[in-house]
Amino acid sequence: MRPVVLALILVGGLLVGGSLTGTTEPAIPDAAGEHATSEERGGHASPVTPVLLGAVIILLAAKLGGEIAERVHQPAVLGELVAGVLLGNLALIGFHGLDFLATNEGIAILAEIGVVLLLFEVGLESNVREMMSVGASSLLVALLGVVAPFFLGWGLSAWFLPDEEMLVHVFIGATLCATSVGITARVLTDLGKVATREAKIILGAAVIDDVLGLVILAVVSGIISATNTGGELASSDILLIIGKAAVFLVGAIIIGSWLSPRLFRLASKLKIRGMLLTLSLTFCFFLAYLANVIELAPIVGAFAAGLILDDVHYRDFLDRGDHDLEELIHPINIFLVPIFFVLMGIRVDLATFGQVQVLGFATLLSIVAIIGKMICGLGVLERGLDRISVAVGMVPRGEVGLIFAGIGATLILHGQPVISVSIFSAVVIMVIVTTLITPPILKYTLSKSEQQGDQTEAP
Numbered sequence: 001m002r003p004v005v006l007a008l009i010l011v012g013g014l015l016v017g018g019s020l021t022g023t024t025e026p027a028i029p030d031a032a033g034e035h036a037t038s039e040e041r042g043g044h045a046s047p048v049t050p051v052l053l054g055a056v057i058i059l060l061a062a063k064l065g066g067e068i069a070e071r072v073h074q075p076a077v078l079g080e081l082v083a084g085v086l087l088g089n090l091a092l093i094g095f096h097g098l099d100f101l102a103t104n105e106g107i108a109i110l111a112e113i114g115v116v117l118l119l120f121e122v123g124l125e126s127n128v129r130e131m132m133s134v135g136a137s138s139l140l141v142a143l144l145g146v147v148a149p150f151f152l153g154w155g156l157s158a159w160f161l162p163d164e165e166m167l168v169h170v171f172i173g174a175t176l177c178a179t180s181v182g183i184t185a186r187v188l189t190d191l192g193k194v195a196t197r198e199a200k201i202i203l204g205a206a207v208i209d210d211v212l213g214l215v216i217l218a219v220v221s222g223i224i225s226a227t228n229t230g231g232e233l234a235s236s237d238i239l240l241i242i243g244k245a246a247v248f249l250v251g252a253i254i255i256g257s258w259l260s261p262r263l264f265r266l267a268s269k270l271k272i273r274g275m276l277l278t279l280s281l282t283f284c285f286f287l288a289y290l291a292n293v294i295e296l297a298p299i300v301g302a303f304a305a306g307l308i309l310d311d312v313h314y315r316d317f318l319d320r321g322d323h324d325l326e327e328l329i330h331p332i333n334i335f336l337v338p339i340f341f342v343l344m345g346i347r348v349d350l351a352t353f354g355q356v357q358v359l360g361f362a363t364l365l366s367i368v369a370i371i372g373k374m375i376c377g378l379g380v381l382e383r384g385l386d387r388i389s390v391a392v393g394m395v396p397r398g399e400v401g402l403i404f405a406g407i408g409a410t411l412i413l414h415g416q417p418v419i420s421v422s423i424f425s426a427v428v429i430m431v432i433v434t435t436l437i438t439p440p441i442l443k444y445t446l447s448k449s450e451q452q453g454d455q456t457e458a459p
Contacts, residue, residue: 059335061083065084066079116284116285123306140379140380141376149176154172168419176365177213179373201380206393214300223238224411369395370437392438401434
């Protein structure tokens with residue numbers, strides 16, 4: 001308990017220190033005896049100062065929250081999210097010293113880079129060949145796992161929020177599409193079930209879900225951008241956006257798979273340290289940039305970059321003793337990714353939880369999110385497999401749901417964010433609920449299925 005107590009004391013001290021950022025700078029008498037600010041006297045107040053303080057507070061809060069979450073057998077991301085919620089709502093008790101965390105541009109940029117690297121890492125952990133080898137079941141599970149939640153979320157939003165525009169309902173439906181590959185994979189690994197046929201179907205379908213979810217995100221974002229500028233998208237324009245996203249992903253994978261090994265083989269001739277990591281990050285950032293240039297989300301390019309890079313491409317680096325790329329990228333993500341999750345929590349306004357409408361919408365959204373993914377169990381074609389476990393494994397939204405909600409909060413439709421503060425809070429509750437319930441339920445369904453299998457095999 002001592003580390004936890006010390007961390008609490010340290011965070012408390014930082015919170016007190018953070019109040020300094022909310023105070024006005026003390027005036028210092030100038031030569032004439034009059035008071036002057038730092039700007040008037042040519043001071044050097046650096047814009048990086050609040051970013052440094054914010055990083056200290058956010059990282060410590062993230063690690064403390066993650067530690068507490070893992071001690072109660074929950075994913076660390078939930079602890080990071082809850083830590084952010086607490087930091088972002090200190091104003092409710094009259095403390096405004098950390099209000100800058102939600103609005104500082106430097107912290108927001110760090111979070112954006114973090115989410116780009118997160119999708120890059122998810123792509124690295126995915127394999128196109130394995131994704132294609134899991135068969136028709138994974139594809140059908142993935143399609144049902146996208147279509148059902150999308151239309152259920154859209155319909156619920158249209159019914160519960162009739163005053164919102166249709167595109168808001170569409171975007172809410174889009175936030176329910178994806179599945180958190182990382183959380184499900186962690187649960188299956190902990191249970192020793194990652195090699196089972198059910199696990200392969202879940203993980204393959206979850207990756208396909210992410211790809212389809214990114215395409216839907218690109219389409220919805222394109223429609224919102226066109227509408228916001230006073231235009232309208234025809235069916236041909238929507239098909240163009242879908243085609244653009246598909247061509248980018250497929251083209252990036254095909255061209256990148258041809259170019260990547262040659263590029264890395266050439267780079268391996270350079271003996272300078274850190275070349276593998278530098279070239280990989282350059283590859284990731286360049287594809288993220290290209291995706292943004294053609295009006296897709298940068299995370300689409302980052303995910304594609306991760307899918308492209310295979311350890312075969314940089315075998316020369318491994319042969320000379322370099323670490324695996326996933327090992328190299330992981331420490332960077334340990335620093336940047338928690339900033340994103342804590343910042344998402346900071347943007348949750350607990351005051352909205354006092355509104356019956358918000359809590360009601362969050363409850364129904366969580367129910368719809370669960371039902372939508374349970375439907376995908378019908379896509380398991382093989383006999384004898386545990387359809388319920390497959391469906392439960394697709395339920396958690398985790399980091400992917402937060403990414404979609406975060407993007408929605410930055411999109412503007414007719415002068416207002418597509419995802420308002422109230423809706424964002426409801427989406428965060430949905431993410432927490434779907435992520436919390438999955439590990440215990442999946443453990444129960446898998447163990448029950450194993451017991452039934454043992455009974456069937458017994459004479």
